[in-house]
Amino acid sequence: MKIALLGGTGPEGLGLAARFLAAGETVAIGSRTLGRAEEAAGKLRALVPAGRVTAATNADAAAASEVIAVSVPFAGLDATLAACGAALEGKVILDLVVPLRVEGGIFLLEEVVEGSAAERIQARVPGARVVSGLKHQSAADLLEIGTELEGDVLLCGDDAGAKEIVSKLVRDVPKLRPIDAGGLRIARHLDAVTALLLNLNKRHKARSSVRLVGI
Numbered sequence: 001m002k003i004a005l006l007g008g009t010g011p012e013g014l015g016l017a018a019r020f021l022a023a024g025e026t027v028a029i030g031s032r033t034l035g036r037a038e039e040a041a042g043k044l045r046a047l048v049p050a051g052r053v054t055a056a057t058n059a060d061a062a063a064a065s066e067v068i069a070v071s072v073p074f075a076g077l078d079a080t081l082a083a084c085g086a087a088l089e090g091k092v093i094l095d096l097v098v099p100l101r102v103e104g105g106i107f108l109l110e111e112v113v114e115g116s117a118a119e120r121i122q123a124r125v126p127g128a129r130v131v132s133g134l135k136h137q138s139a140a141d142l143l144e145i146g147t148e149l150e151g152d153v154l155l156c157g158d159d160a161g162a163k164e165i166v167s168k169l170v171r172d173v174p175k176l177r178p179i180d181a182g183g184l185r186i187a188r189h190l191d192a193v194t195a196l197l198l199n200l201n202k203r204h205k206a207r208s209s210v211r212l213v214g215i
């Protein structure tokens with residue numbers, strides 16, 4: 001499976017790329033500038049020496065991949081989708097974007113007209129197979145490649161096949177358990193849980209994640 005990480009130069013994209021590479025997947029790091037993508041790919045080669053990683057612009061990474069993970073700030077989402085254009089049509093798009101703002105030291109969700117970042121992606125790229133999730137693993141944890149992750153990975157999407165493809169990627173990472181959390185209309189709740197975790201992390205100086213009981 002070839003996976004593009006748009007905005008893969010940031011901590012979240014880098015961390016997820018490292019875990020996918022360690023699981024044997026092929027990763028294309030995307031950036032607005034090729035030089036930054038190459039720099040990030042170099043960091044990943046140092047982290048996962050056997051990993052198959054290439055560097056490209058976001059548009060070229062998307063065109064060359066079957067699964068496209070979007071890992072840019074919400075403010076850069078529309079521009080990133082526009083830059084990739086037709087390369088996104090029909091592809092599985094994994095939405096990692098959390099529309100956040102900080103007010104008075106508290107993490108709050110930005111209001112998104114479509115309801116969530118995932119629904120915004122689906123509205124802008126109607127032919128894409130959007131899945132939202134993997135938002136509750138912190139970049140810091142992902143980047144500590146020698147440390148096992150743990151927890152449940154909640155996934156939302158309207159395309160069952162796309163959700164299964166992402167679930168398989170999650171299962172490739174030891175100890176992570178994918179859970180189907182419903183359709184894209186529920187994705188806003190995933191975003192809200194991320195905001196909750198960030199506030200918990202700040203209060204308790206922790207790195208929290210999610211594990212469900214009873215399911």
Ligand SMILES: NC(=O)c1ccc[n+]([C@@H]2O[C@H](COP(=O)([O-])OP(=O)(O)OC[C@H]3O[C@@H](n4cnc5c(N)ncnc54)[C@H](OP(=O)(O)O)[C@@H]3O)[C@@H](O)[C@H]2O)c1
Binds near residue numbers: 099
């Ligand atoms: N950090 C975490 O622990 C975490 C956890 C869960 C979810 N997330 C979500 O994952 C996404 C990425 O997080 P991050 O911490 O890696 O973010 P980040 O470092 O702020 O940004 C990631 C990359 O996005 C690109 N970018 C920045 N501003 C942009 C803009 N205006 N337009 C287009 N591209 C832009 C940059 O890449 P180039 O300059 O190379 O193009 C940057 O390296 C965010 O939506 C965040 O909410 C983060």
